[in-house]
Amino acid sequence: xxxxxxxxxxxxxxxxxxxxxxxxxxxxxxxxxxxxxxxxxxxxxxxxxxxxxxxxxxxxxxxxxxxxxxxxxxxxxxxxxxxxxxxxxxxxxxxxxxxxxxxxxxxxxxxxxxxxxxxxxxxxxxxxxxxxxxxxxxxxxxxxxxxxxxxxxxxxxxxxxxxxxxxxxxxxxxxxxxxxxxxxxxxxxxxxxxxxxxxxxx
Amino acid sequence: xxxxxxxxxxxxxxxxxxxxxxxxxxxxxxxxxxxxxxxxxxxxxxxxxxxxxxxxxxxxxxxxxxxxxxxxxxxxxxxxxxxxxxxxxxxxxxxxxxxxxxxxxxxxxxxxxxxxxxxxxxxxxxxxxxxxxxxxxxxxxxxxxxxxxxxxxxxxxxxxxxxxxxxxxxxxxxxxxxxxxxxxxxxxxxxxxxxxxxxxxxxxxxxxxxxxxxxxxxxxxxxxxxxxxxxxxxxxxxxxxxxxxxxxxxxxxxxxxxxxxxxxxxxxxxxxxxxxxxxxxxxxxxxxxxxxxxxxxxxxxxxxxxxxxxxxxxxxxxxxxxxxxxxxxxxxxxxxxxxxxxxxxxxxxxxxxxxxxxxxxxxxxxxxxxxxxxxxxxxxxxxxxxxxxxxxxxxxxx
Numbered sequence: 143x144x145x146x147x148x149x150x151x152x153x154x155x156x157x158x159x160x161x162x163x164x165x166x167x168x169x170x171x172x173x174x175x176x177x178x179x180x181x182x183x184x185x186x187x188x189x190x191x192x193x194x195x196x197x198x199x200x201x202x203x204x205x206x207x208x209x210x211x212x213x214x215x216x217x218x219x220x221x222x223x224x225x226x227x228x229x230x231x232x233x234x235x236x237x238x239x240x241x242x243x244x245x246x247x248x249x250x251x252x253x254x255x256x257x258x259x260x261x262x263x264x265x266x267x268x269x270x271x272x273x274x275x276x277x278x279x280x281x282x283x284x285x286x287x288x289x290x291x292x293x294x295x296x297x298x299x300x301x302x303x304x305x306x307x308x309x310x311x312x313x314x315x316x317x318x319x320x321x322x323x324x325x326x327x328x329x330x331x332x333x334x335x336x337x338x339x340x341x342x343x344x
Numbered sequence: 345x346x347x348x349x350x351x352x353x354x355x356x357x358x359x360x361x362x363x364x365x366x367x368x369x370x371x372x373x374x375x376x377x378x379x380x381x382x383x384x385x386x387x388x389x390x391x392x393x394x395x396x397x398x399x400x401x402x403x404x405x406x407x408x409x410x411x412x413x414x415x416x417x418x419x420x421x422x423x424x425x426x427x428x429x430x431x432x433x434x435x436x437x438x439x440x441x442x443x444x445x446x447x448x449x450x451x452x453x454x455x456x457x458x459x460x461x462x463x464x465x466x467x468x469x470x471x472x473x474x475x476x477x478x479x480x481x482x483x484x485x486x487x488x489x490x491x492x493x494x495x496x497x498x499x500x501x502x503x504x505x506x507x508x509x510x511x512x513x514x515x516x517x518x519x520x521x522x523x524x525x526x527x528x529x530x531x532x533x534x535x536x537x538x539x540x541x542x543x544x545x546x547x548x549x550x551x552x553x554x555x556x557x558x559x560x561x562x563x564x565x566x567x568x569x570x571x572x573x574x575x576x577x578x579x580x581x582x583x584x585x586x587x588x589x590x591x592x593x594x595x596x597x598x599x600x601x602x603x604x605x606x607x608x609x610x611x612x613x614x615x616x617x618x619x620x621x622x623x624x625x626x627x628x629x630x631x632x633x634x635x636x637x638x639x640x641x642x643x644x645x646x647x648x649x650x651x652x653x654x655x656x657x658x659x660x661x662x663x664x665x666x667x668x669x670x671x672x673x674x675x676x677x678x679x680x681x682x683x684x685x686x687x688x689x690x691x692x693x694x695x696x697x698x699x700x701x702x703x704x705x706x707x708x709x710x711x712x713x714x715x716x717x718x719x720x721x722x723x724x725x726x727x728x729x730x731x732x733x734x735x736x737x738x739x740x741x742x
Contacts, residue, residue, distance in 0.1 A: 152670070152672070161500065161503065161542075162503055178510065180506040180507050180510040180516075181507060181510075182507055182508070182509070182510060182628075183504050183507040183508065183542050183545065184542075185542055185543045185546070185619075185620045185623050185624050185628060186616075186617075186619035186620035186623060187616065187619075187620070189616070189617070189672075189675050189679070191672055191676075202672075204671070204672045206616070209542060211500065211541070211542045213541060213578075213579075213580050213581060213582055214542070214582065216581040216582055216586065216722055216725065217582065217585075217586075217619060219725060220613060220615055220616060220619075221616070223613075224611065245729075248729070249728075249729050252728050252729065252731060253728070
């Protein structure tokens with residue numbers, strides 16, 4: 143759950159999605175600005191943190207990047223329990239990964255936290271020649287389930303910061319009961335300057 | 345006082361093991377390769393620990409060679425000795441054999457030199473015995489029979505080959521990929537109930553680097569999964585892994601009640617990080633030689649070693665962890681401890697000398713106790729995932 147200080151928010155964020163969809167690559171791009179063609183497969187989950195500043199407040203993301211293999215799904219509740227946000231990732235060049243993403247969305251919708259900020263990310267947007275999932279399909283599914291949607295590429299960095307910043311912006315609004323008095327969170331139009339306050343790594 | 349002053353100037357005093365202590369510049373990084381050709385970028389302080397370690401490994405090798413000269417080659421592979429860990433034959437053994445076995449156990453805790461590891465691991469883990477029950481051509485027959493087959497497991501293996509320690513020069517070569525693939529594919533057919541579970545790739549890769557033989561690595565992997573570890577750790581739903589995690593939490597609470605209570609207070613579910621330790625046998629968390637030292641004892645004394653090492657990591661940082669106020673802080677402390685555990689002797693000393701008794705019997709009892717809870721938890725999730733209702737509030741547009 144997101145917890146607040148005076149103008150500082152700590153938010154647990156979990157990434158879910160099929161094996162090889164690019165979950166670790168998205169996190170690595172966001173946290174360290176790096177990309178590797180062959181990213182080590184994740185076992186259990188990897189933990190990384192990154193702090194961003196939006197709307198005069200800072201949000202420290204505590205990111206749980208989970209393993210994608212089917213049998214690891216039984217571990218997922220441990221990682222999404224108490225999460226303030228979730229990114230469900232699929233690979234736009236892989237139909238199975240989109241089907242798997244829908245299952246994750248359904249599981250998260252069942253898990254009882256109505257305030258969870260959820261994003262659907264169609265990753266590997268740079269592979270447009272191999273595209274199997276149309277942008278409209280992803281968008282339509284996201285709209286239907288009240289998620290926000292972006293196509294991303296960890297490789298080219300397209301929309302990666304945007305994805306995490308959009309989540310950061312949505313967080314306080316999703317946690318109205320936890321805003322302490324005196325915390326001013328204005329609802330600015332999107333497009334504020336991105337500012338990475340500090341970088342921390344696992 | 346001198347220490348404080350010098351810290352300000354950017355120098356730190358390292359209290360060493362082995363070769364005493366020395367002064368190091370803070371923040372300076374050194375690039376080097378470890379004993380298994382993994383490239384590392386470490387602080388000067390850690391580089392010195394690694395250099396000490398190299399010297400100590402050479403010394404251990406001298407000790408093992410001397411023993412071999414006096415006791416004969418392969419003295420450690422007498423069947424009576426290697427069967428000690430998994431049988432109750434103790435009473436029927438001669439005093440001399442028992443003394444030999446105790447000597448071996450003590451030596452292994454101090455570390456098997458890399459050049460001896462292939463033979464000693466194969467002997468003490470029961471791999472030699474297991475292999476002797478099938479024809480010599482078993483492995484080549486198996487790889488030949490399955491070479492063109494495509495299954496869900498082979499597809500996942502192919503996907504992971506380039507993602508298994510991608511920075512290692514040999515593992516990331518076509519030869520490395522081909523060898524790792526053969527072992528994992530062969531195993532996925534040997535036990536189709538396990539098939540391929542992510543995590544096995546890292547274990548098999550390190551086995552290959554140590555044993556330097558594809559067939560030996562296959563048999564060690566088989567012995568690990570079928571004789572050393574509890575069954576079901578890699579099975580569907582990771583049933584065995586769920587049990588291991590609960591048992592570990594029980595043990596943590598029993599051994600360090602204050603720490604367990606504090607971690608509970610800051611909502612740090614330790615399984616968040618210990619799951620990877622148990623599934624990769626520390627291959628992804630500890631430095632390579634430290635992992636190898638854990639495996640030395642794992643093969644000789646059994647799966648309780650994993651619990652001892654995991655508890656030792658928490659024990660080493662107990663005071664720091666008790667002062668944490670937030671889960672992220674605690675996780676960073678634990679991760680930093682495992683990443684920088686370059687001196688295996690410090691970790692293993694805590695694991696074997698500072699934790700008190702912990703027998704296989706105790707662990708088995710905890711496992712029995714936790715089984716029903718794990719079954720219930722896994723079933724509850726399946727029911728929830730398959731239920732059609734959603735708890736998401738419907739947005740009402742006015």
